[in-house]
Amino acid sequence: MSNQPFQVYLRIKPLLESSTETLIEDLNDNKIVIRKDGKNSKSFVFDKIFSGVQNNEDIFDQSLRHNLDHFVEGYNTTILAYGITGSGKTHTIFGNEKDEGLSFKCINYLVNRMKYMSPEANVQMEMSFIEVYNETxxxxxxxxxxxxxxxxxxxxxxxxxxxxxxxxxxxNDVKEGINIANQNRSLAQTIYNVYSSRSHALIQFNLSYCFEGQTITPKLFIVDLAGSERVYQDQKSKNQQEGSNINRSLLALSNCLTILSDKSKKNQHIPYRNSKLTRLLQDSLGGNTRTIMISCIQQNKCQYDEILNTLQYSSRATQIKKQVQKSLHQQISEEKILILPNITDSEMSTKQLYLTKIYNDIYSNIEEYHEINNSLIEIQNNILQNQYQIEEIYSMSLQNNQNSINDDQMYHNLMIAQKQNQELEQQLQNALKVNLKQKQLQKSLLLQITEEQQQYIDYWELKYEESQKEIQQLKQVLQSKNDDIQSKDSQIQQQQLFLDQIKTKNPSLYTTNNDSDCSYPSSFASSTSTSQIKKKSSLTHLNTQNTLSQQSQLFDMIDRPRFSNLSHIKQILASRERSPVNSIFRQSPIRSPLRKKPSIRNITSISKVEQSEISQISSIKKSRLINDPQITTINLYGSQYINLIDKENIS
Ligand SMILES: Nc1ncnc2c1ncn2[C@@H]1O[C@H](COP(=O)(O)OP(=O)(O)OP(=O)(O)O)[C@@H](O)[C@H]1O
Known part of the structure; x- marks a missing residue:
């Protein structure tokens, strides 16, 4: 017992004449193998297969009863009988005196269920019966x-x-209704020359009841389809297929089934609107409806091709996958409410969905518009036909002027035809009104979509403007940084120039010409902080007896970024060998330039040469240097080293 939303059952009509040969090679509960002489065996799988021995009661029990329970719960349900003429579709749906058809069994079951529902549920059930023939x-x-x-x-x-x-x-109400419908059907058949095998009969049951504050309104369609062999005939002859309306519906139905069952065509448009039948069954095939397809076949070998076609179509339908929800009265209105909040990135997908919905609405409206136009043409043709009929009757009545009985009959027919004409004209008027409404609806939808697109355009324009501003600001920052770099470069050049000048004037103050530290005065070498550099450079300059203005100028220059950037100095000197002196005195890892010139910086030379220089330092500096310098010496590798440590900067 399948519980899928799209179930396909196969019913095999028993061989009524014992002389005929069956094409069934193998058969079990859900698999059938058929074979024709000279051809390979073909097997097909269905949700369940009913062989010739099972009657309508069995089919109802095993394929419909559980589905009707779902219907009562609120799921739209459609039962389709599909197959070629004479395969047993009508027998399955309407049955006979001995074997009551599925439509009666379904209603019987539902009516009994209704009896057990509480009066508060306000259960109501209605039945309609329609026929689709020649797209009418x-x-x-x-x-x-x-x-x-x-x-x-x-x-x-x-x-x-x-x-x-x-x-x-x-x-009894159902039986009576179906009787009325069948009488009218036979009347219509005489008038329009319809054969049952060329028309589709649809019974619609609308159930409605209240449950937990909601109105549940499921629909049940029971459809006895026209003989499907027409489809294949029409498909064989293309001219016929396009031009003829004999069974456009079934062709459209098989096209829809083909697309619905093909995974690779998942996003393809399904042409429900190509026929009245598919439009009516749109929800049953792909929409929110549980569908039970009962494919009927005969088993005569001589009908192999048609039976094979039915099996192929029906087994393809087994591939249809869909999800269904309960049919609540409010669902329609809920779907319509789609609010448009401000656009943000996270809401883009919702917007896309909304746009797709609008496009779909427009698409379906355009289809509907064409459909209404076709109906208009159809009505106009009917009016014309009636006009001819009236003229014909009138001319006949003139010819048979003498015959009063004929006259009366003719007059009566004339009146009927005129009345029909008036009704058709009324319908035409109504259709024109609807047509106009559709046009207006399309227009408003198009305006809506334009508005929606405008919102997108505005949003992206705003974003663009903001980005432009940001770019502009960044450009300005970049420019100012570049200017800064340029000014600093020029300062560095000036400093370099100035230092070169000093170096040229006082070469003795610099440790060595080969050392890359030559640009620094010797007393800078073991200092790492800017202030140390500053102070020691001042000492150096005092030693060279520069004027005070020159000193201050030098202070200014040395205080410039090149020297203030400690990491820059470290970077330049990092690769150098770590001075043992610095290691010991826990100073910066800068190799002391003194190492290169131990003779200049040994303790003896300090006492002789530099002592006199120190004596020339201004009184404040002097006192600081004399009273509070820490002069430390160390003997390493046979040389005396001196290191001047300024307490202020060490702390
Ligand atoms: N399972 C069955 N058991 C016995 N008789 C059957 C069975 N199926 C069909 N028949 C008989 O076969 C004949 C044709 O069946 P039916 O009219 O149901 O075919 P159909 O597919 O509806 O054809 P059409 O498309 O012309 O309406 C009928 O006389 C019917 O009683």
Whole structure:
């Protein structure tokens, strides 16, 4: 027992003549193998296969009963009988005196279920019966079967305008309704020369009840389809396929089934609107409906090709996958409410969905518009035909002027034809009104979409402006940084120049010409902080007896970024060998330039040469240097080293 939303069952008609040969090679509960002489065996799998021995009761029990329980819970349900002429579709749906058909069994079951529902549920069930023939929908419950149109409504969804429905309280109401429909069907057949194998019969049951504050409104369609062999015939002859309306519906149905069942065509448009039948069954095939397809086949070898076609189509339908939800009355209105908040990135996907929905709405409206136009042409043709009929009757009545009985009959026919003409004209007027409404709706939808797109454009324009501003600001920052770099470069050049000048004037103050530290005065060498550099350089300059203005100028220059950037100095000197002196005195890892010239910086030379220099330092500096210098010496590798440590900077 399958519980899938799309179930396909196979019913095999028993061989009624014992002389005929069966094409079934193998058969079990859900697999059938058929074979024709000279051809390979072909096997097909279905949800369940009913062989010739099982009757309608068995089929109802095993394929429909559980689905009807779902229907009562609120799921739209459609039962389709599919197959070639004479395969047993009508027998399955309507049955006979000995074997009651599935439609009666379903209603019987539902009516019994209704009895057990509480009065508060306010259960109501209605039944309609329509026929689709040659792309015309006729209401078989009406005394005067006339063409009807499918309309679209925001609240109701798609519906058949002017379709009559009878209330059902008992199974007798159903039997009576179906009798009326069958009588009207046979009347229509005589008038329009329809054969059952070329028309589709659809019974629609609308159930409605209240449950937990919600109105549940599921629909049940029971469909006896026209003989499917027409499809294959039409497919064989392309001219016929395009031009003929004999069974455009079935061709459209098989096209829809093909797309729905093909995973690779998942996003492809499904042409439900290509026929009245597929439009009516749109929800049953791909939409929010549980669908039970009962494919009927004969088993005569002589019908191999047609049976094979039915099996292929039906087994393809087993591939249809869909999800269904309960049919609540509020669902339609909820779907319509789509608010447009301000656009943000995270909401883009919602926007895309909304746009897709609008496009789909427009698409379906355009299709509907064409459909209404086709209906208009159809009605106009009917009016014309009636006009001819009236003229014909009138000319005949003139010819048979003498015959009063004929006259009366002719007059009567004339009146009927005129009345029909008037009704058709009325329908034409209505259709024109609907057409106009559709046009207006399309226009408003197009305006809506333009508005939506404008919002997107505005949003991105705003974003663009903001980005432009940001770029501008960044450019300005970049420019100022470049200017800064340029000014610092020029300062460095000036410093370099100035230091070169000093170096040229006082070469003795610099440790060595080969050392890359030559640009620094010797007393800088073991200092790492800017202030140390500053102070020691001042000492050096005092030693060279420069003027005070020159000293201050030098202070200014040395205080410039090149020297203030400690990491820059470290970077230049990092690769150098770590001075043992510095290691010991825990100073910066700068190799002391003194090492290169131990003779200049040994303790003896300090006492002799530098002592006199120190004596020339201004009184403040002097006191600081004399009273509070820390002069430390160390003997390493046979040389005396001196290191001047300024306490202020060490702390
Ligand atoms: N399972 C069955 N057991 C016995 N008789 C059957 C069975 N199926 C069909 N028949 C008989 O076969 C004949 C043709 O069946 P039916 O009218 O149901 O075919 P159909 O597919 O509806 O054809 P059409 O498309 O012309 O309406 C009928 O006389 C019917 O009683």
């Amino acid at each position: 929908i006729r209401d078989l419950m009406s005394d005067q079967p006339k063409p009807l149109m499918i309309m679209q409504d925001n609240q109701k969804g798609s519906y058949i305008q002017g379709l009559q429905a009878i209330k059902i309280n008992s199974i």
